[in-house]
Amino acid sequence: MSRIVRVGNVFIGQGYPVSIQSMTNTKTVDVDATVRQIRELAAAGCEIVRVAVADFESARAIRKIKEVLDLNVPIVADVHYDHRLAIEAIKNGADKVRINPGNIGQDWKVKELVEVAREYSVPIRVGANSGSLRKDFEQKYDRITALAESALYEVRLLEKFGFYDIVVSVKSTDVLETIKANEYVASKVDYPLHIGLTEAGVGETAIIKSAIAIGHLLLKGIGNTIRVSIAGDPIKEVIVARKILASIGLRKFGQVIACPTCARCEIDVEQIARSIEPIVEKTDLTVAVMGCVVNGIGEGRHADVGVAGTKNGAVIFKSGTIVKTVPREKIVEELIKLIEHTRSVPQ
Template sequence: MSRVVKVGKVFIGKGYPVSIQSMTNTKTSDVDATVKQIKELVVAGCEIVRVAVVDLESARSIRKIKQLLDFDVPIVADVHYDHRLAIEAIKSGADKVRINPGNIGQDWKVKELVEVAKERSIPIRVGANSGSLRKDFEQKYDRITALAESALYEVRLLERLGFFDIVISVKSTDVLETVKANEYVASKVEYPLHIGLTEAGVGETAIVKSSIAIGHLLLEGIGNTVRVSIAGDPIKEVIVARRILASLGLRKAGQVIACPTCGRCEIDVEKIAKTIEPLVEKTDLTVAVMGCIVNGVGEGRHADIGVAGTKQKAVIFESGRIVKTIPSDTIVDELIKLIEQKVKTSPKA
């Protein structure tokens, strides 16, 4: 991808970090609730926030929302069917609009929107998902090609109207369809891609499917901004997205590593790891929680801080070097104290 698109203060495209997106699930017209959730999303690590624009009140609420935020985060208006809502959202301060030209209707409506977007330098995200394929393409192509070509059709329409500030998304509920459709689009155009699955599901199913699809594409160098789709609390989407990027070395983030446990384990590895994880994720530290002292120190030697324990005693180690022995019932308190000390003495503190 060689093109770069500016969404508020965030740049999407080659040479810029992969950005994390999510979408509020509040009524956008409920300004207070939406502002509260946007703040929670940003604290969790979200860098671009999308809101649903279903009517004029929602579109106009964007102005109030941005006025009440005490920080600058790009707001994307998600619009379907009525181009006037997208225009109103732009006039109300939206930093990007997401439309599906296919359900906007006649080309003149898309043209009216494009003129306003060009005038105010607001990018447009277009694309297709497995539930909104062009019928003629479904008959003409296989499913993956139909998905990709449906999105490219929308891109060509904007190009004919002289608009090139475009972000593309092609999403399916199926991992392989999503991967192959994005590979197809990436081979055809140079616009930045917004990647993720659509309607990925709930809980672990959504996390696994999204991680495979997004991770595979990013390892291929495809994708410039991501949204993990998980039914429910959007905060979880941001946390998972951050972990995916950190796992690929695309984002610095603290992480807890822990052994899978076995018959030798005498401490509650899962409980300890889950307790400290929220704190660790706010740092750049790697913290190891190992269930026994047989090889725990060796396996966790690359961690900044680690613990390996038995039922009575545990050893604390730093970068593979044992620094102290403690009672096992003080492991969590000791780790929290060490993490906080590391953060205070780090160059960034």
């Protein structure tokens, strides 16, 4: 059982859905660009957005961003080195701050931040990653324990000042280190955990590593909010996060399932699947694209909507029952019509 932390209009913790986070890569002081990207992230399914706060101008830009933003998306201020930036961000409307007490400096600085966070009812995320371990812990413990204990040290520091509105994060670039360190922390505290890999990489490498680590932890009941780290467009992070949560049954998001194809395949499965995926992802439907009728309808029976190739085109089915036979050139068009109709009907 984990505690519950409120971040704007989103609750993190026991009993609430695992929330999806990402981070803008625009300059925070560029309000227009940042607002535009936050809107894109929210449209893709991002529920909490983090922005970098490197200076006072960036901290003050949060107020402008929230004034312009026509969405109720919680904004998290990502702060390093200067506790005054975190304080300024809170005073300008940040819904949560992410700090690393290890690089903030003396304890009195953390205490000052805690006092303001408590006054404004703003939670603090603390933690450690594989590049920011406490040196004394590196010498005392193995790498995994050092990572976990570095995060727990920061938790205890906040607790020392009577602050308990905490989210904890421990991340490594290594899958097994991330898993083991989070398991360690989860066994020691009941604060909600923000999970993911740090610097996971690009493309398929980042996706695979993140899916293994995040999926494993979530299936063990560890983790309350996630960020998939992928170098480049943050929209990809949100899409992959949704797919991870849908794949393990923690959230109901639209997804396309497709057969791997074989010599019996009668239609271009990949092309059809790619054509409909952007539409399906905006629904809560599972849509099957199957290459032939030999196993197609049977294997796709659990899908809400599906298509199976035939020698002359395809059959389109709903919940395992054929509703229409269509020629090849009409497959995508007719499938989209059924998807649109099905998602508009209360389930």
